[in-house]
Amino acid sequence: MQFSIVIGILAGLFAAESTIPASDTSITWPKLVGAAITQVIVLVAAWAVTAQTRAELSGNLTSSQVIARFISRQRLHRLVWLSAGVCVLLCFQWGSIIDQSALAEVPLAQQLWCLLPVFASLIGSWAIFYDAEIALDIRLKDASRWQFTWNQMRQFLLVPLLSVIFVVAWMDGLAHFAPRLLDYQAVLGVVPLLLLTLAFPIALKRIWPTHRLGEGPLRDTLQLRSRELEFAPRDILLWRTQSRFANAAVTGVLPPLRYVLLTDRLVEQLSVCEVEMIFMHEIAHTKCRHSLKLLLAFGGSFGAIAGLVALQREAGALGTSAVVTLTLIVMLAIACVFLCGRFARLFELQADLWVVKRIGTSERYLRAIASMTGGDPDRASWLHPSFHHRCEFLLKPLPEAARWLQLRMVLNLFSWLAWLTAVSLVAAMLTDLR
Numbered sequence: 001m002q003f004s005i006v007i008g009i010l011a012g013l014f015a016a017e018s019t020i021p022a023s024d025t026s027i028t029w030p031k032l033v034g035a036a037i038t039q040v041i042v043l044v045a046a047w048a049v050t051a052q053t054r055a056e057l058s059g060n061l062t063s064s065q066v067i068a069r070f071i072s073r074q075r076l077h078r079l080v081w082l083s084a085g086v087c088v089l090l091c092f093q094w095g096s097i098i099d100q101s102a103l104a105e106v107p108l109a110q111q112l113w114c115l116l117p118v119f120a121s122l123i124g125s126w127a128i129f130y131d132a133e134i135a136l137d138i139r140l141k142d143a144s145r146w147q148f149t150w151n152q153m154r155q156f157l158l159v160p161l162l163s164v165i166f167v168v169a170w171m172d173g174l175a176h177f178a179p180r181l182l183d184y185q186a187v188l189g190v191v192p193l194l195l196l197t198l199a200f201p202i203a204l205k206r207i208w209p210t211h212r213l214g215e216g217p218l219r220d221t222l223q224l225r226s227r228e229l230e231f232a233p234r235d236i237l238l239w240r241t242q243s244r245f246a247n248a249a250v251t252g253v254l255p256p257l258r259y260v261l262l263t264d265r266l267v268e269q270l271s272v273c274e275v276e277m278i279f280m281h282e283i284a285h286t287k288c289r290h291s292l293k294l295l296l297a298f299g300g301s302f303g304a305i306a307g308l309v310a311l312q313r314e315a316g317a318l319g320t321s322a323v324v325t326l327t328l329i330v331m332l333a334i335a336c337v338f339l340c341g342r343f344a345r346l347f348e349l350q351a352d353l354w355v356v357k358r359i360g361t362s363e364r365y366l367r368a369i370a371s372m373t374g375g376d377p378d379r380a381s382w383l384h385p386s387f388h389h390r391c392e393f394l395l396k397p398l399p400e401a402a403r404w405l406q407l408r409m410v411l412n413l414f415s416w417l418a419w420l421t422a423v424s425l426v427a428a429m430l431t432d433l434r
Contacts, residue, residue: 003382004081006160006337007334008119009160009164013114015094031092031093034088034091035094042121042124043128046124046129050131053070054132054135057136066136077125081125094117111165119157123152126148130149151242158207163196166196171192174188201259202257205237212236218267218272218275225280229287237261237262238264239263239264240263241263242264246263247266248260248261248281260282262279266278269371269372274367277355277359277365278369284354288351293343294344297339297340335419337382339412340416344382346412348390349389349405352394353393353405365394366391369390
């Protein structure tokens with residue numbers, strides 16, 4: 001889900017920043033109708049997924065089979081949703097429609113309205129999925145449709161969206177109130193990233209429903225382990241998810257602003273020893289400086305793409321080929337997000353190896369991971385490898401696993417550098433077209 005959200009945000013912002021005003025306004029209404037129909041298709045697809053899932057629950061399939069099919073259909077729906085959003089932005093030229101309205105003169109309004117066709121149908125789909133989710137999960141019985149949809153927005157959408165909006169608002173504010181400083185935007189653009197880095201843990205604590213982990217054997221064990229490993233978080237937080245999933249996370253580059261988050265289901269489902277090993281995995285991310293490395297990878301990548309967008313916007317001579325250029329930039333953005341996700345998955349394996357080296361056994365650690373993940377052992381995500389992949393990696397002799405990981409890190413680094421080279425070539429071509 002996070003991968004799709006990031007791609008949707010990037011597509012909307014690129015459409016807003018790369019818009020070339022249309023000279024013919026007579027086709028505005030057909031474009032609006034086409035955009036509306038596209039959004040309705042996404043909602044109808046969500047309704048079809050929900051209806052099919054509820055029908056299967058009354059059939060001969062087991063609950064686990066229905067859940068697996070529901071997850072697969074949701075993945076297909078995400079593809080439909082993302083394709084529809086990009087279609088509205090590119091085919092129906094949503095950015096040009098907004099540019100022809102009075103909103104074009106309001107700072108930040110154009111970017112927000114370009115994100116509307118991307119995320120309006122997603123939020124509507126979450127509200128429709130509520131009927132299937134509540135039928136599959138008895139823990140949601142006390143949650144209303146609005147509460148479920150709002151929790152989905154808090155979990156998946158608000159954090160990346162607000163972060164990007166803050167950066168865009170900073171740059172728009174410079175352009176509006178201090179245009180002379182735009183000559184130094186390469187330097188000033190780092191300021192909002194630094195502010196986000198400092199404020200992100202506090203913002204995450206507020207946006208996600210969290211509270212301090214209560215006193216007891218679990219907290220005592222985790223604090224003891226923290227002292228042994230010379231790890232000093234500001235606090236350990238319980239992340240309330242209505243017991244929907246088991247997960248853990250660490251946030252914050254600086255120790256005074258660092259939190260470790262443990263979901264309610266993780267604490268309920270795992271033993272104290274198992275939670276302790278998951279906690280050590282989060283410590284490993286800090287010891288290996290994974291947060292800082294990912295920040296540099298994402299920041300450098302998106303900074304390069306932002307430069308492409310600026311060049312494309314200045315190249316007004318592109319005319320009708322602007323859509324083609326924007327499509328190319330979006331494809332480069334997808335490659336960027338994929339490569340950064342690859343870094344994240346390798347960092348997960350590095351953190352696993354760090355824990356196994358300290359506890360002396362991979363089997364006990366893998367049992368804890370299995371208790372946390374459950375479900376399909378081959379299921380992977382954008383930021384996490386599958387349980388099957390983790391088993392293959394950790395059951396190797398430790399020196400062999402370390403060599404394998406180092407080789408994959410080097411290969412991905414070279415792939416990322418090749419991607420930056422491709423971005424530079426595209427920038428050179430756009431510069432020649434100006």
